Amino acid sequence: xxxxxxxxxxxxxxxxxxxxxxxxxxxxxxxxxxxxxxxxxxxxxxxxxxxxxxxxxxxxxxxxxxxxxxxxxxxxxxxxxxxxxxxxxxxxxxxxxxxxxxxxxxxxxxxxxxxxxxxxxxxxxxxxxxxxxxxxxxxxxxxxxxxxxxxxxxxxxxxxxxxxxxxxxxxxxxxxxxxxxxxxxxxxxxxxxxxxxxxxxxxxxxxxxxxxxxxxxxxxxxxxxxxxxxxxxxxxxxxxxxxxxxxxxx
Numbered sequence: 001x002x003x004x005x006x007x008x009x010x011x012x013x014x015x016x017x018x019x020x021x022x023x024x025x026x027x028x029x030x031x032x033x034x035x036x037x038x039x040x041x042x043x044x045x046x047x048x049x050x051x052x053x054x055x056x057x058x059x060x061x062x063x064x065x066x067x068x069x070x071x072x073x074x075x076x077x078x079x080x081x082x083x084x085x086x087x088x089x090x091x092x093x094x095x096x097x098x099x100x101x102x103x104x105x106x107x108x109x110x111x112x113x114x115x116x117x118x119x120x121x122x123x124x125x126x127x128x129x130x131x132x133x134x135x136x137x138x139x140x141x142x143x144x145x146x147x148x149x150x151x152x153x154x155x156x157x158x159x160x161x162x163x164x165x166x167x168x169x170x171x172x173x174x175x176x177x178x179x180x181x182x183x184x185x186x187x188x189x190x191x192x193x194x195x196x197x198x199x200x201x202x203x204x205x206x207x208x209x210x211x212x213x214x215x216x217x218x219x220x221x222x223x224x225x226x227x228x229x230x231x232x233x234x235x236x237x238x239x240x241x242x243x244x245x246x247x248x249x250x
Contacts, residue, residue: 001028001029002028002029002226002230002231002232003025003028003029003030003086003087003226003229003230004028004029004030005029006029006030006031006086006087006229007030007031007033007077007081007082007084007085007086007087008022008025008030008031008032008033008085008086008087008088008089008229009032009033009035009073009074009077009085009087009088009089009123009127010022010025010032010033010034010035010089010091011035011064011073011089011090011091011092011119011123012035012036012037012064012091012092012093013032013033013034013035013036013043013046013089013091014034014036014039014042014043014045014046014059015039015042015046015192016191016192016193016218017091017140017186017189017191017218017221017222018034018046018091018092019042019045019046019049019218020217020218020219020221020222021089021091021218021221021222021225021226022034022046022050022057023046023049023050023053023055023222024219024222024223024225024226025087025089025222025225025226025229026050026053026055026056026057027053027055028226028229028230030086030087030229031055031056031057031080031081032050032055032056032057032058033057033058033060033073033076033077033080033081034046034047034057034058034059034060035059035060035061035062035064035073035092036059036060036061037061037062037063037064037092040059040061043059044059047059056081058076058077058080058081060072060073060076060077064092064119064122064123065114065115065118065119065122066122067122067125067126070119070122070123070125070126070127071126073123073126073127074126074127074129074130077127077130078130083130084130084131084132085127085130085131085135086131086132086134086135086136086229087135087136087137087138087229088123088124088127088128088131088135088136088137088138089137089138089140089225089229090119090120090123090124090137090138090139090140090163091140092115092119092123093115093116093119093140093159093160094115094116094193095153095156095193096108096111096112096115096156097152098150098151098152098153099152099155100151100152100154101154103152104155108155109155112155112156112159113155113158113159113162115159116156116159116160116162116163117159117162117163117166120139120163120166121166124137124170128174128179131177131179132178133177133178133179134178134179134231134234135178135179135180136179136180136181136182136228136229136230136233137170137174137179137180137181137182138182138183138184138225138228138229139163139164139166139167139181139182139183139184140160140163140183140184140186141160141161141163141164141167141183141184141185141240142156142157142160142185142186143185143186143187143188143242143244143247144156144157144160145157145160145161145163145164145185146185146242150198150202160185163183164183164185164240167181167182167183167238167240168238168240171237171238171239172238175237175238180228180233180234180236180237181237181238182228182233182236182237182238182239182240182241183239183240183241184221184224184225184228184240184241184242184243185240185241185242185243185244186216186221186243186244187206187210187215187216187242187243187244187245187247188203188206188207188210188215188216188244189215189216189217189218189220189221190215190216190217190218191218203215206247209247209248210244210245210246210247211245211246211247212245212246213245214245215245216243216244216245220243221243224241224243228241
């Protein structure tokens with residue numbers, strides 16, 4: 001119960017990594033605010049899982065690329081669980097599709113940068129005013145930010161690289177207030193993300209190149225998030241933590 005009496009906001013918290021994180025934070029004692037945009041049934045399932053284990057959680061619908069929705073998320077969290085928000089986990093984002101340079105429309109570029117990077121800015125801006133000293137922000141970057149991503153994922157990789165750099169900037173800015181900011185860069189984690197965007201052969205090739213010879217699990221990511229959210233990581237800020245089974249960067 002490292003997070004007892006803490007309030008945690010998880011964007012994209014309804015399924016896959018977001019679900020595992022929401023459940024683990026609740027297991028550790030946090031009251032969890034699960035944001036979703038188009039995953040209402042998944043969000044309800046996640047809340048039911050949390051409540052079955054004796055935890056507390058609410059659902060807040062919203063598009064985190066919109067400032068009004070981000071502000072509403074912060075307002076609903078405070079309305080449900082009190083004035084302070086102690087943990088923010090920015091999971092929401094995605095690859096959307098693979099497009100090479102010559103195929104890419106300007107609108108696709110703008111959409112992906114907004115989805116993966118601007119959303120982190122908007123939610124952080126909405127939540128930070130209510131975070132006391134000792135609070136923690138965990139942003140989701142990607143292995144793609146390190147190695148440039150796979151075929152057709154250049155803008156996804158660039159947007160996640162922006163998240164990584166923004167994390168360092170926020171850590172400097174918010175550190176004097178006692179707020180820690182870190183990011184994670186997952187490698188291949190077993191999830192619907194890779195079910196949709198990566199072929200079985202690509203996934204097998206990556207696993208074969210990984211020293212641990214397997215994909216990671218959402219629970220392994222969730223355990224790391226819980227550590228970064230807790231006081232056990234109280235002197236860790238401005239870092240990007242790679243969780244990829246030892247995969248070397250090209």
